[in-house]
Amino acid sequence: MRNRLIFTTIFLLFFTFSSPGQKLVNSPFARYNLGIMEPAGSFKSLGMGGVGVALRDHSSVFISNPASYSSIDTNSFVFDFGIDYSMNFLSDGKSRYFSDDTNFDHILLGFPIAKGLGMVTGLIPFSSGYYQMSTIVTKNDPGYDPVTGEFSVFHTGEGGLTTFFAGTGVNIHRNLSAGVNMNVLFGKITRDNRFIFNDYENALHNNSTEMLQVSGINFDFGIQYFSPVREDFYFNAGLSVTTGKKYRSTYENFSYLYSAYSTVDTLIFTSSGNEKTQMPLIYRAGLAFGKKNKFVIGADFVAANWSKGRIPGYEGYLADTRSLLIGTEYIPDKYSNFNIARRFEYRLGGHISNSYLLFEGEKIKEIGISAGLGVPMRRSLSRTNIFLDYTRKGNTKSEGMHAENYFTVGISLNLYDFWFIQRKYD
Numbered sequence: 001m002r003n004r005l006i007f008t009t010i011f012l013l014f015f016t017f018s019s020p021g022q023k024l025v026n027s028p029f030a031r032y033n034l035g036i037m038e039p040a041g042s043f044k045s046l047g048m049g050g051v052g053v054a055l056r057d058h059s060s061v062f063i064s065n066p067a068s069y070s071s072i073d074t075n076s077f078v079f080d081f082g083i084d085y086s087m088n089f090l091s092d093g094k095s096r097y098f099s100d101d102t103n104f105d106h107i108l109l110g111f112p113i114a115k116g117l118g119m120v121t122g123l124i125p126f127s128s129g130y131y132q133m134s135t136i137v138t139k140n141d142p143g144y145d146p147v148t149g150e151f152s153v154f155h156t157g158e159g160g161l162t163t164f165f166a167g168t169g170v171n172i173h174r175n176l177s178a179g180v181n182m183n184v185l186f187g188k189i190t191r192d193n194r195f196i197f198n199d200y201e202n203a204l205h206n207n208s209t210e211m212l213q214v215s216g217i218n219f220d221f222g223i224q225y226f227s228p229v230r231e232d233f234y235f236n237a238g239l240s241v242t243t244g245k246k247y248r249s250t251y252e253n254f255s256y257l258y259s260a261y262s263t264v265d266t267l268i269f270t271s272s273g274n275e276k277t278q279m280p281l282i283y284r285a286g287l288a289f290g291k292k293n294k295f296v297i298g299a300d301f302v303a304a305n306w307s308k309g310r311i312p313g314y315e316g317y318l319a320d321t322r323s324l325l326i327g328t329e330y331i332p333d334k335y336s337n338f339n340i341a342r343r344f345e346y347r348l349g350g351h352i353s354n355s356y357l358l359f360e361g362e363k364i365k366e367i368g369i370s371a372g373l374g375v376p377m378r379r380s381l382s383r384t385n386i387f388l389d390y391t392r393k394g395n396t397k398s399e400g401m402h403a404e405n406y407f408t409v410g411i412s413l414n415l416y417d418f419w420f421i422q423r424k425y426d
Helices: 002-017 066-071
Strands: 076-091 096-114 117-128 131-137 151-173 176-197 205-228 233-242 245-258 264-271 276-279 282-291 295-304 321-330 345-359 362-376 383-394 403-418
Touching (some): 066 117, 066 176, 066 205, 066 233, 096 403, 117 176, 151 205, 205 276
Antiparallel strands (some): 076 403, 096 117, 131 151, 151 176, 176 205, 205 233, 205 245, 282 295, 362 383
C-alpha cells in the first residue's frame, strides 16, 4: 500500500507542476524550421543509441513502437521520469563557444488494461528553438566597410514544441502485436533579429520579431513480431509509422526601422493567416535478437521525407532525413545474490543521420555514440537508468558552417511495481 501511495503522489506532482521545459543550450541550427529535434524516449533506449522499434520489455517503455505496450505485465505498473544535463562545444574553425543547461526531460506512465493489452501515456520534448548569436564589427575588424561603418548584429530565439501522447498496444496473435499512439503537439517559438549601426546620424537600425505557434493531433501506428528461438533466445521485428499531418499554425513577422532618436521610419507586418505546418510521414523499421535476462542487440532505420513538408516562413530549408540506430544491452547475472555489479544492465549504442535542416543547399550530418547503465534497486524490478551521449553536428570544412560537439548525460527513475493486487499481508 505504501508503494502505491508513493507512485500516485509522484505521478500527480509531476503531471501537475512539471513538463519538458525549454533546453537552454545554444545551437545556431535552432534558428530555422521548428528548431533542433530532440531525441525522445526512455533513457534505457537512448543509452542503446535510441533503438526501440523491435524491443519490448514488461518493466520498461519503448515509445517508438506502440505495439510494444502489450508486453506490460498484468497487475503491473511502470513509471519513468528523467532529467538531463547537456553541454554544447561550438566551433567555426576560428573561435569556440560553450553553453550548458539542466532540464526536465520526460515523464512516462504504463499500465495494463487486460492480459495482452497495455496503455502508455506521457510527456516528451519534440524540438528546441533556443539560440543566441551576435556579431560586432569595428574599424579594426577585417570585415569592416567604411560605407556601412561599425555595426552590431544580434539573433536570439526561444521556445520549443512538446508532445503529450497516449497509446495502447494489444496482442492480436501469440507472436504478433499492434498498437496506436495519439500525439498532441503544441508549443511556440519566437525569434528576434536586431541590426544596430553606430553611424546613428545617417543609418536606421532594423529590428524584426518572428513568432511560430503550432498545435494539433497526430497518430503513430505500429506492429511487432516476436518469436522465441530456443533456450530463452528470441527474435523480434517491428514497424511503425507516424502519419503525415497538417497542423494548425500561426506565423507572424513584425519588422521596423528606427533611428537612434527612437523615430520609427517603416513598419512591416506579415501573418500566415490560415497556412498550415505540414509534417511528413515518418517510417521506422527495427530488428532485435537476444537472450532473455541476458543480452539484446537491436538496430532501427528511420526515414522522413521532410522535403515534402512545409513550415510557414521557412520555405527552402527542409531536407529528407535518414537515420541508422544500433544498440546492445548486456546483463552478467540478473539474479545474482552476491555481486550487485553483476546485476547491472550495461548498454552501448551508436547513431548516424542527417538533419532535416538544409543549410545553403547542404544537409547537416550528425553522428554519435552512447552508453548507459541500469542500476537495480534492492528487492525490486525498479531501477535507476543513466545514459551518456556524444553527438557531432555540422562540419567546419564547409564554407559558412560550424560544428557542434554535443554531450548529454541523463538520469531517470524507472519505477516498477505490482498493481491492483489484494495482498493478504501488507
